[in-house]
Amino acid sequence: MSHGNKNQAAKVKEISGTNPLKCMKCGKCSASCPAFDKMDIKPHQFVSYVVNEDVEALAKCESLWVCLSCFACVERCPRDVKPGKIVDAARQIVVREKGGNYLSANEIPELVEEDLPQQLLVSAFRKFRR
Amino acid sequence: MEKYGLKSKFIRKGYRCMKYSYYPGCTLRTKAKKLDDYMRASAKVLGIELEEIENWQCCGGVYPLSSDEIATKLSSVRALNEAKEKGQDLVTLCSACHHVIKRVNDDMQNVEDIRTRANNYLKFDEPYNGETKVLHFLEILRDEIGFDKLKEKVVNPLTGKKIGAYYGCLLLRPSEILAFDNPENPTIIEEFIRALGAEAVIYPYRNECCGGYISLKAKDLSENMCNNIVNSADGFGAEMLVTACPLCQYNVTKNSEKDLPVIYFTEILAEALGVKEEVDAQ
Numbered sequence: 001m002s003h004g005n006k007n008q009a010a011k012v013k014e015i016s017g018t019n020p021l022k023c024m025k026c027g028k029c030s031a032s033c034p035a036f037d038k039m040d041i042k043p044h045q046f047v048s049y050v051v052n053e054d055v056e057a058l059a060k061c062e063s064l065w066v067c068l069s070c071f072a073c074v075e076r077c078p079r080d081v082k083p084g085k086i087v088d089a090a091r092q093i094v095v096r097e098k099g100g101n102y103l104s105a106n107e108i109p110e111l112v113e114e115d116l117p118q119q120l121l122v123s124a125f126r127k128f129r130r
Numbered sequence: 131m132e133k134y135g136l137k138s139k140f141i142r143k144g145y146r147c148m149k150y151s152y153y154p155g156c157t158l159r160t161k162a163k164k165l166d167d168y169m170r171a172s173a174k175v176l177g178i179e180l181e182e183i184e185n186w187q188c189c190g191g192v193y194p195l196s197s198d199e200i201a202t203k204l205s206s207v208r209a210l211n212e213a214k215e216k217g218q219d220l221v222t223l224c225s226a227c228h229h230v231i232k233r234v235n236d237d238m239q240n241v242e243d244i245r246t247r248a249n250n251y252l253k254f255d256e257p258y259n260g261e262t263k264v265l266h267f268l269e270i271l272r273d274e275i276g277f278d279k280l281k282e283k284v285v286n287p288l289t290g291k292k293i294g295a296y297y298g299c300l301l302l303r304p305s306e307i308l309a310f311d312n313p314e315n316p317t318i319i320e321e322f323i324r325a326l327g328a329e330a331v332i333y334p335y336r337n338e339c340c341g342g343y344i345s346l347k348a349k350d351l352s353e354n355m356c357n358n359i360v361n362s363a364d365g366f367g368a369e370m371l372v373t374a375c376p377l378c379q380y381n382v383t384k385n386s387e388k389d390l391p392v393i394y395f396t397e398i399l400a401e402a403l404g405v406k407e408e409v410d411a412q
Contacts, residue, residue, distance in 0.1 A: 034335050038351050066348060068342050084195075103346075103348075111347070115161060120342075123342060
């Protein structure tokens with residue numbers, strides 16, 4: 001295991017303000033998740049990846065871009081582990097790197113519809129890029 | 131009771147002038163103008179005076195979750211401080227603005243690092259430490275006016291209409307900070323619907339997410355979620371849904387197969403108070 005991964009795992013814990021070791025693996029987060037079907041790494045697994053300091057796998061996973069931060073997992077976690085905050089921290093680590101943006105401004109004209117609310121665009125820009 | 135903000139109902143109702151600072155937000159000026167217009171007309175009828183924050187800036191749509199994010203929270207702090215300087219509570223209407231501003235305010239109250247760094251940057255005359263009270267317009271109706279009083283003001287009761295409340299995620303979670311209502315079994319919008327004379331339809335998916343910003347790049351995911359919501363509401367007999375969120379309104383309307391109308395809660399409020407036609411004619 002590289003030092004990079006160890007540092008990255010520490011960073012995830014720091015900016016998410018969570019303690020993944022508190023997880024008792026009940027799976028309630030994944031059972032609550034409305035994006036579960038689309039996730040390659042499920043919310044409860046996300047927590048284990050951070051415990052095992054394998055942030056490299058998290059940085060490449062599809063789940064980063066389908067988590068909605070709807071906070072169903074955070075609200076229902078009986079151990080207050082906050083899986084949604086862990087996913088968001090991993091996403092931040094990716095988009096803060098050069099070339100890490102998931103959404104480009106050039107894509108917007110093709111994606112926009114007539115009555116699409118501004119709220120959607122500002123939210124997507126905050127979540128998908130720096 | 132205190133947890134869900136009900137305590138203030140007994141302390142404050144009737145003992146203060148109902149004058150507030152108001153933060154509309156970007157979408158209420160553009161695609162969701164009607165959400166704002168219906169609210170303003172209704173507020174006038176109910177004697178709620180709203181002073182729009184001068185030079186407000188967009189809240190950013192989503193709350194920045196990382197503990198080291200400061201710059202992205204400053205627009206909310208500016209709005210909160212302006213309300214504080216006027217000595218007023220800050221009223222929001224859009225679910226997203228409410229969510230972001232309320233959570234940033236919690237940071238300013240409880241997270242020393244964010245509070246110090248935001249104040250060092252903003253250099254207000256006096257540091258802002260989370261003094262402002264943030265209220266969603268629905269909370270004004272429940273806690274300051276009271277649904278019993280609202281009922282008395284209804285001139286055009288919506289008798290016979292079966293309306294489902296669609297809460298979505300932003301108003302309810304995380305409940306320890308939003309303190310809006312019970313996150314798993316909320317009642318505020320149902321009570322609101324009943325006060326207007328309509329029947330409130332309770333269905334299981336009312337506090338599930340619509341997909342939010344995901345519909346930009348993964349429409350199919352939002353479609354899946356919105357179909358669940360609409361099928362659930364339809365199955366329990368709802369004829370329409372009401373929401374406080376422009377993005378929920380857009381997603382649930384666009385990304386579901388059934389033709390169930392999804393409108394803003396302020397529209398049925400204006401209708402029941404007899405001011406909807408006046409707004410529509412503007």
